[in-house]
Amino acid sequence: MTGILYHGQPNGPSFTVLAAALEKGVDLDRRPIDLVAGDRHAAALPHPIEVDQSIEGEGPVLIVGDVAMTDSIFLACYLDEVGTGPAIRPVDPYARWQMMAWCRYVIERVAPAAAALGNAATPPPSVPAGIASADLAARWTQAVDHKVDEAQLADSRAKIVQAVEKLETQLADGRDWLMGDFSIADLETHAWLAGMRAIVPDAFTAAPLTDAWEARLRARPAVVKALGLATVPEPEAIWAPGPEINRWG
Template sequence: MNAILYHGEPNGPSLAVLAAAFETGVQVALRRIDLAAGERHGGIPGAQAPELDYSVEGEGPVLVVDGVAMTDSVFLACYLDDVAGGAILRPADPYARWQVMAWCRWLVERVAPAAAYLGTAAMPPRTVPVGIANADLAERWEQAVTGRCDAALLADSRAKTAAGVTRVEAQLADGRDWLFGAIGLADFETYGWLCGMAPLAAEALVGRPRTAAWLARVKAHPSVARALALATVPEPEKVWAPGPEINRWG
């Protein structure tokens, strides 16, 4: 298998997939691209696929296996897990696996768009890249670059981030170390989107000691620490590119 992972700074979805690759031990060649500069568009040789242009994740990592491009960090992590045998990042039990996947869907639909919106509002990308096929993504780029942030969406994003932290806090209430059994996909995905929220939605973490301790444990976990060591900037958690579209149903 000839696998190349094109990733950004270890934050958000790139962090999740890097940690997943290291945790599973699947051998992938790493190629850093500047997601915040739009290098995913035209910066991946030979990768031509609708999934690349219309990824629901927005500007996330791309895994190219034998010339076939795949996107969306949850699915990339599942692919790596299956290549490695299928029960490293997700539980083997069918119901427990459903719980993990349901959690990840909630995370991508609710928390990820909020985190990306807050992140690009705080540190806007410099220019809109050329070659964006997805009109919705192009609009999000334009809004981020020009600083046209909607006050209501900022408030909504802070509220959704706080709701996400509340759910993490509740999940850890029984004293467990990780979100579902052993550390895995849910931890990597959730950490990737929440680790940069302290300066952007600080109130969300107030009075959440279990979440704070969990964040520290995930950060120190070997596969996550290895991913973070790939950073080319002092604070990779502050580097953002447009993420998933904010859902329109509340």
Template sequence: MAIVLYHGAANGPSLAVLAALAESGVAVERRPIDLLAGERHDLPGVDEPLARDMGIEGEGPVLLVDGEAMTESVFLAQFFDELSDVSSLQPADPFAHWEMMMWCRQITERLSPAAALLGNLAFSRGRLAAMADADFGAMADRIVSADLRARWEVLRDGAVDPAQVEDSRAKVSQAVERCEGKLADGREWLMGALTIADFETFAWLAGMEQIVPEAFADKPLTAAWLSRVRARPSVTAALADAGGDSTRFWAPGPEINRWG
């Protein structure tokens, strides 16, 4: 089985997958790509591109397995975990496993679109706005999903609804509140034991500390948890590989939830 992981800088979904991969000990060829240059849409050897082209995560990592493009960071983390002989990032108890998956779904449906919007506005818009129209058009033409292509265009044009920005900031604050509440019983990790939920949540929240600092004020449990995740060798290695502040690297993410 030929496996290649294409990933962006260690932030958002790429960080979650890189951390899970390192924890798993699975041997995979890693190929960094520039997500903000649209390189994800022109990968070699993709025979089955549907998940890459129509996935809801946006510009996340792509795992290429014998020509099949696999996407969505939680699913990729599960894939590596289930291949692993050395670690387990998923609870064996059925209820605990359901709880972890529900937590991850709330993160991917509520926090990740909000964080992606705020991160891209802070750090990505300038680069896209500086692109020549022809260059941006050629890149956008390779994006199969009309929804995703529209998010690229809105980001470049700066035609963002201010109400979405405020709602996104509120959702970051809500995610931090949920973490603080989850950690209130003295547990080290969100689900008790270390799971995929810790890496998925950290990957989207870590970059928000500098963008929505008020969300983290007076949240000592969440601050300590962020430090613990950041200190995991798997995360430390991914961040070191990125070079510089990887929380400043963003690319268009999931579509904003229209239903609140």
């Protein structure tokens, strides 16, 4: 397979896709872009509705032929299909449902909270031109203007604490990986929680199973390579506006 991957630093959704491609042995033409500067909205990138209206916010874009795709979970699933390395999705239908349900929890609860906290900690400098999504443009403006809703941030911190508690519960039976075998769920969970250790440290003070899980994940060769693509000392501290926080809580 040949394809072009426009990606940011190995944090958030860019980490998931970079690590998935390396796990699966997919040789992509990797083209780093500055998501914080708004490079994803530049004219050089394709802008189908799936990219411009992506609910993920500022994530990577994969181009295969004349098709542009986005959203890290779906890109990882695609890479699992086309790659030659060991599967990163369960084969059993129920186990696969469990993995996707876990990933949806991360997408809808953890990712918006992490993005909100990350952007509050390190606001982007300016709103880029060319943003097609009104919702995403509003999140950019809010982040740049540092309009912080303290109640929303408190709720976001609570969601990070809950996510780590969920991890501890999932790992309590002695398994190494969230779904038993290593999967996309491990990549996506790490993608959004890695940068939260500095922002919500209390969530990790009594999480030995999470600590051990993260150490195992960071030791995987594909993850080592993905993190090695960083061009800054602390890629987990680089944030651009992400998914919208669910209005229903």
